[in-house]
Amino acid sequence: MILRFVILCALFLFIEFYSYQAFRTLIKIRWVLVTYQVVSLLILLFIIYSFSQVDRSVGQTKQFMFTTGLMLLVYVPKIVLTLVMFGEDIIRIGASILNYFIYNTPRKEMMPERRKFVSQIALGLAAVPFLSLIYGIFEGKYNFKVFKQTIYFPDLPDEFDGFKITQISDVHSGSFDNPEKINYAIDLINEQESDMILFTGDIVNTHAKEMHPWLETFNRIKDYKYGKFAVLGNHDYGEYVTWPSEKEKDENFAEIKSLYGKIGFDLMLNENKYIQKGADKIALVGVENWGANFKKAGDLNKASENLHKDDFKVLMSHDPSHWEYEVKKHPKNFHLTLAGHTHGMQFGIEIPGYFKWSLAQYIYKQWAGLYEEAGRYVYVNRGFGFHAYPGRVGIMPEITVIELKKGENVA
Structure with missing residues (x-):
């Protein structure tokens, strides 16, 4: 020392x-x-x-x-x-x-x-x-950007051709200090004509009470025909502070889990459900946090119980290292994983479509945007909020809109 x-x-x-x-x-x-x-x-x-x-x-x-x-x-x-x-x-x-x-x-x-x-x-x-x-x-920390990404899958069920998913991640509500800017971001979310919205974790920095002033704001997120779903992030477990007792820590964790329901999201804890559209269906899978260097509460096998290899699957997993270490080679074949966690380090250089750099890339192999290996994809959201450094340089807060298309990827 x-x-x-x-x-x-x-x-x-x-x-x-x-x-x-x-x-x-x-x-x-x-x-x-x-x-x-x-x-x-x-x-x-x-x-x-x-x-x-x-x-x-x-x-x-x-x-x-x-x-x-x-x-x-x-x-x-x-x-x-x-x-x-x-x-x-x-x-x-x-x-x-x-x-x-x-x-x-x-x-x-x-x-x-x-x-x-x-x-x-x-x-x-x-x-x-x-x-x-x-x-x-x-300015940068509230300079919200909508990132649109189309991904092609040859085995996408016909009814889901053109299905749109809005993704948000890493809200970190305890860091917010400008209601007007957050309301603007909610308006941006609502303007996207998506079929479903997914929230990939970190609703707070640590304490459930951080979200209390923002419940009404986030309740403005509109309803979606095919649902609003969420998973937990590493900060949602309250493990980065010293608690007076395990009881208080458990009570805070229980309240954090309830926050997702209070803003209209169904929290998925190592579980799955089928999303039916017409005669076809896809499987939505949600795991608890699993990180190479963080809490490993996610249980992919439990979350995918009763699913078949041929089912088309969308997985929500907060930390992209989960995709790298477990998901991409899993025998159940997870077609698309949505993650967050990295924030792109909130600092970097990005010219969409041409160049992106951040210190995050030296820590995470997948740190911002879309990655593919053997026909399996992970999309890493750059985060909605901010943490520690009260700003963003080059890597802006993100609202993602992913469109699923049937066919071969041309990339």
């Missing part, structure tokens, strides 16, 4: 030292530089103090999210500055070695001075994440 603290302090000092070099190279006014140092120190002390006050019995609070946002806003740009300035120092050291051993340069002139234009480039590059993170906090 002490070693970790020492390493962390050394890392912060390293970042602070090099980010200061960029300002010192460009600014020669002493009081401005002193002000920069004092403000940097105060911000660092505030961040350390705020995180030291985190109450494990309460979980994420508005203060925690503010501090997380402030830390990213300050230190992501400083990391950019550090990389550029440290890179310049490596070149300067290399040049000084050449000067000493090859050119016999006098010792005083051996090390080249810092170049002003390098500091200008560093500050210009650092401004990009700084401005992006500000945008993410004030």
Whole structure:
């Protein structure tokens, strides 16, 4: 623990030292530089103090999210500055070695001075994440996007050709602070002409009471001809805080499960049901959370009891790692899995149809959008809400509309 603290302090000092070099190279006014140092120190002390006050019995609070946002806003740009300035120092050291051993340069002139234009480039590059993170906090987190995806299946029952499913995921209602924006998102959901809506988990951050102010808002989601269904996400189990007793934890979990019913969704707990349309039917399967690195309450075998391999199946499973480790090769043949969980890390670069990148891809093989293997598909929703960092940069909150079509996929 002490070693970790020492390493962390050394890392912060390293970042602070090099980010200061960029300002010192460009600014020669002493009081401005002193002000920069004092403000940097105060911000660092505030961040350390705020995180030291985190109450494990309460979980994420508005203060925690503010501090997380402030830390990213300050230190992501400083990391950019550090990389550029440290890179310049490596070149300067290399040049000084050449000067000493090859050119016999006098010792005083051996090390080249810092170049002003390098500091200008560093500050210009650092401004990009700084401005992006500000945008993410004030605008991006509520910049809801509707993603439409058509998927072809050769064995889709005829009556379900053109069947549309709206998916939402990762609401995290305890993070919301703008009723007008959430109502706008509900309107967007209702505007989609779908046959069914599926909610793939994480209705709260931890406590059932987080959803109480939003029950009326989410009850505005219209009824769907073929139903409204949901599964649990990892946050719904209340496992990221310290509870006074198991009884209180169990009571909170029971209330969280009831929240889905209070907004009109049927919660599926390792179970299935047939959706009938005309003479045809498909199987809807819902499992509890199963994650490679999170709670494994999902039981796919139990959830698919009495189903046949030839049944067309749509599976709701919160964590996409479940698809990677269990679902995609399961003998029951799950045609389409709908997941969420990753949020796309709420930070990345995405140009629809051309390019997408996020740190999430180094943790999850399937992290945003549609993936296929051997004719089986998983769609990972980017999330409706936000958690920890109170914003979104590049990876926007998502409402998904998936259309099932009969035929061969042309992709």
